[in-house]
Amino acid sequence: MILPRPVSFTPGEGDVVWDGSIESRLTLDGPSGAYRLVVGPGVVVEAADEAGLFYARQTLRQLAGPDSFRAAPISREPVRLPVCVVEDEPRFAWRGVMLDVARHFLPKHDLLRYVDLMAVHKLNVLHLHLTDDQGWRFECKKFPLLHEVGGWRPSSRYGDRRSGGQTGRPHGGYYTQDDLREVVAYAAQRHITVVPEIDVPGHSQAAIAAYPELGVTPGGVWTDWGVNPNALKADEATVDFYRQVFDELLDVFPSEVIGLGGDEAEGGDGRFVRRIAQHLVQRGRRPHGWDEVLDVGPLPTTTVVASWRGEEAGLTALDRGHDVVMCPEAHVYLDYRQGAGEDEPIPVGTLLTWEDVYAYEPAAADRVLGAQTNVWTEHLDSPRRVDYAVFPRLCAFAEVVWSTPARDVEEFRARLAGHHLPRLDALGVEYRPLTGPKPWQTLPGVPGFPR
Structure with missing residues (x-):
């Protein structure tokens, strides 16, 4: 039970x-x-x-x-x-959830609720994706336009980006530094470490909208999804700007590990990533980056690498002496569709059921720091939608990273249905039923792009 x-x-x-x-x-x-x-x-x-x-x-x-x-x-x-x-006893030291609050802002009350839900499942790292092309969620006192301008967008893509539709509804929000200190303290009481991420040099259109001199090309906060070709300049003035931003971040977050992103920057810039990584090390912290950072040249060996495009990059990082968090998209991306039926809301990505998540076994399990699920929120525009996408798949993941690898899917199904889903009901979690979505959990007519 x-x-x-x-x-x-x-x-x-x-x-x-x-x-x-x-x-x-x-x-x-x-x-x-x-x-x-x-x-x-x-x-x-x-x-x-x-x-x-x-x-x-x-x-x-x-x-x-x-x-x-x-x-x-x-x-x-x-x-x-x-x-x-x-x-x-726990199997891995890093049992994480990456929550993207940049694409769709999650109000503080709901963020604290997710800390509680992580604690119920004995998860211990909350990785907060605080900035992206579509929004900047961290209050920056030295450069306030980052959150004042970059913290909202006039519209959002309606469903999958290939549809060409827009909602026409403004979206925004940001956390004050005191809000985030509160989240950090609340999480610490539940033995959860909050790892913040400010993504550079790509996924930076919200910052460029606030301070156009930072970008290769000017432009407003992005209202689309996908990979934006615009990135930060690699000049010393832009690097110094971000050093100051990260210094404010470090004053709020005591976590040893600090995320700098480094992913999906078309033509990327290794010098930018390396300089920020070195700055974090000089401040006594450990850089954390997505697996593309392995391609930017020599990084501090203390850098933690999140292997998301598969597990090969994670194995390479291990061979180079880095700590690794396995989070391959094929196994632990909880924004991906959960069923093959036409009633699945905004079906994107590959099919990933709770059974698939339960079957995941991290490569090099005896060598990695741990694993985490990633919850990207392009198509999760409310706490109810996040609940639907995350549960019960997060329950399956919690067992993968806590318990020994000997697993029986039918035995887990019995525990899940007979004991754990009633707990989620008591907690008010609007999970996806094992038999499929309830009528009000569907989104008829909102286009997806299943793979």
């Missing part, structure tokens, strides 16, 4: 009434996040650290039943727990 599946679950006989108290000890010899939970007659937790205690509490919520995930008690009946022993 536990998801992600623990290393071992030993049931006892009967159950016990739980008053909410826990006898906890930081005496367990194990990796960060490891814990041993004993239920009966009381509840005793031994953990390797505070993270282990936190994950044990998540397991207790699961054992207590779906109503334990509601915002307030709805029953006067006592909470009963099955007598058992649970021994558990």
Whole structure:
């Protein structure tokens, strides 16, 4: 009944009434996040650290039943727990979710909610894609036009970019620095690290709209999807501008790892990426880039590489001494379509079911830092649409990165349907049902581009 599946679950006989108290000890010899939970007659937790205690509490919520995930008690009946022993520890150090808040802004309340949903699934890295061609979401006090001008666009592409349609509806928003400090602190309480990303030198049209001198070609905040050929200039003035932007970012985000993007820059510029990477290292941080950064010339060995175009680049990065996060689009892109039916809303990308995600096994699993799902939001314009795209596929991914690779899809299906989906119901998650979308989750007439 536990998801992600623990290393071992030993049931006892009967159950016990739980008053909410826990006898906890930081005496367990194990990796960060490891814990041993004993239920009966009381509840005793031994953990390797505070993270282990936190994950044990998540397991207790699961054992207590779906109503334990509601915002307030709805029953006067006592909470009963099955007598058992649970021994558990995470498989990977990096169990991440990349959330694109640049294409469609996710208000702070909903961003905090996603931190909670990650915590339920024992995920521990929230990678925030804060800037792109379609929007700039980070308040920059030295260069305020970045968020004041770059933070909104007059329209958005209607469905897939090949359709040629536009919504005609303005879209925008940005997080103040204090908003983001709040998100970082809230996540830290749940043992989640927030890794920010400001994408350079491509995916920068929103910044160019605010400060045209930064770009090779001037232009407004982009209202289209896809790869924009416009990129930042590689001159020293533009690099220095971004050094100052990243300095503000570092003041807000304490994460050791800081994202600089580096992807899909047509004709890219290795000098720009290298100079920003060096600046981050000089500030005591570790650069993080998409796998295209491997092509820009020598990078600091501390650079973390996100292997998204497949896994070959990740293997190359390992051979060069980099830490690697596997996130190949064919396996973990949660904006891709979930069904082959015509009722699938805005069907883009390859077919990727929850069963496909569950079957994913990261290459070089014994050498990589971990893995993450990527949630791009070109076609996810509301929290309800994000819920539909992410769940229950994120549940399957959570088990991949937490539990041992021995997996049984039918056993997982039974746990998912019988135990975990009711928890999502209690949390108010509007997931895609296993049988297909509900009528109000479809978007008839909105064009997609299935591959």
